[in-house]
Amino acid sequence: MSELLFGILGLVVMFVAMILRMPVGMAMLVVGFFGTWALNGERSAMALLVTETYSSISNYSLLVIPMFLLMGNIASVAGFSRGLYEAAFAWVGGFRGGLASASVLGCAAFSAVSGSSVATAVTIGRAALPEMKRFHYADHLAAGSVAAGGTLGFLIPPSTGFVIYAILTEESIGQLFMAGILPGILLTALFILAIVLITTLNPAAGPRNEQMSWPARWKALSGALPLLVVIVISIGGIYVGAFTPVEASGIGAILVIGLAAIAGKLSWRTLFEAGKDTINTSAMLFLIVVGASVLNPFLSFTHLPEALGNALQATHLGPFGILLLIIVFYLILGMFMDGLAMLVVTVPIFFPVVTGLGFDPIWYGVVSVIAIEMGMITPPVGLNVFVVKSIAQDVPMAEIFKGVMPFWVAMALCLLFIVVFPQIALLIPQTMFK
Numbered sequence: 001m002s003e004l005l006f007g008i009l010g011l012v013v014m015f016v017a018m019i020l021r022m023p024v025g026m027a028m029l030v031v032g033f034f035g036t037w038a039l040n041g042e043r044s045a046m047a048l049l050v051t052e053t054y055s056s057i058s059n060y061s062l063l064v065i066p067m068f069l070l071m072g073n074i075a076s077v078a079g080f081s082r083g084l085y086e087a088a089f090a091w092v093g094g095f096r097g098g099l100a101s102a103s104v105l106g107c108a109a110f111s112a113v114s115g116s117s118v119a120t121a122v123t124i125g126r127a128a129l130p131e132m133k134r135f136h137y138a139d140h141l142a143a144g145s146v147a148a149g150g151t152l153g154f155l156i157p158p159s160t161g162f163v164i165y166a167i168l169t170e171e172s173i174g175q176l177f178m179a180g181i182l183p184g185i186l187l188t189a190l191f192i193l194a195i196v197l198i199t200t201l202n203p204a205a206g207p208r209n210e211q212m213s214w215p216a217r218w219k220a221l222s223g224a225l226p227l228l229v230v231i232v233i234s235i236g237g238i239y240v241g242a243f244t245p246v247e248a249s250g251i252g253a254i255l256v257i258g259l260a261a262i263a264g265k266l267s268w269r270t271l272f273e274a275g276k277d278t279i280n281t282s283a284m285l286f287l288i289v290v291g292a293s294v295l296n297p298f299l300s301f302t303h304l305p306e307a308l309g310n311a312l313q314a315t316h317l318g319p320f321g322i323l324l325l326i327i328v329f330y331l332i333l334g335m336f337m338d339g340l341a342m343l344v345v346t347v348p349i350f351f352p353v354v355t356g357l358g359f360d361p362i363w364y365g366v367v368s369v370i371a372i373e374m375g376m377i378t379p380p381v382g383l384n385v386f387v388v389k390s391i392a393q394d395v396p397m398a399e400i401f402k403g404v405m406p407f408w409v410a411m412a413l414c415l416l417f418i419v420v421f422p423q424i425a426l427l428i429p430q431t432m433f434k
Helices: 002-020 022-039 042-057 060-079 080-092 097-114 117-134 141-154 160-169 174-180 181-201 214-240 244-261 268-302 304-314 318-333 339-358 362-375 381-389 397-420 424-430
Strands: none
Touching: 002 022, 002 304, 002 339, 002 381, 022 141, 022 268, 022 339, 042 268, 042 339, 060 080, 060 097, 060 117, 060 160, 060 214, 060 244, 060 268, 080 097, 080 117, 080 214, 080 244, 097 117, 097 141, 097 181, 097 214, 097 268, 117 141, 117 381, 141 160, 141 362, 141 381, 141 397, 160 268, 160 339, 160 362, 174 214, 174 244, 174 362, 174 424, 181 362, 181 397, 181 424, 214 244, 268 304, 268 318, 268 339, 304 318, 304 339, 318 339, 318 397, 339 362, 362 397, 362 424, 381 397, 397 424
């Protein structure tokens, strides 16, 4: 068997292992280790396992993950996330479909402290879905807005997707964080535009609520202000160069813990729960990093990325045609895999191809993350759809998938805008690092 066929067989075995519910990181680790053993012998495989495990886990930049996760978990258990939703509700809840728009805005704001798509959907969904049910919103609009809004956690900094992408490609975490800001704002605006169109065509889907008074609006905003200040300090500090992403994550976590303690919302129990969730999620992400670090050399041994690049070049579709094929592949893969799995499996294969075509690696990071986000709400799997289903158990899956499709179209438009106008993603990082 040729090395190339052996590499393809390894990927097939890995996908089968994932389908059989083996953890993503472990599936990559097993295939990478035993594949290297089969190709280069036991000694090479053991050396690879030891050196890659140590070098990947000892990466200083990985500290960003547990710190930002802790920041989001503390904000969630302390109830700050509900304050974000209530502030958004106070300002836009009086418009038709306003509760759904408030859900999207709440997701966007909470994304800036959580960095996780699933955590964003769960946290905001618990606050928003009961309210939309109480005001007789259509199930498909309510569930669809939360499922789609949750995907912003994978794009708006501090995105764990960008952290993993940066480690896999050796790009700057700070530049990737900055590159996600304008696309995140654009995608949020397109989601709200989708809600406006839905409720204009079907007013019963999102009834108009009573407008809140201006004093009530400012009061609601003041309740969310402390957490918004933390977001500005941590993300803004990276932009102005006051501190690195790792330092920003630590400062953000300390500030949120301090705010929770001052507000009297931090007990030993909530601190334990937040810490436990942080450790569990961090361990899962660290295992993925280790697995990817062991898998990538195996793929290099088989020359699979090089062969794929040559095959794509042979199509003569040009750079944008090849990029379109890659995006379509992400959408198909998203029907069966979760976002992080797609990222760690595909980036080592596609990244050399894309950079070889002359595309900016930071720009491609944004494009790939949005394409993966689309996969997270694409049937028949759509991880965020299942997350929302776990909260809204009385809503049929068909209704949730029906609800996310207008937002899927909005994400496709956002992706098109960024491909046509790359400066949407590159303006802030280029300004930051002049």
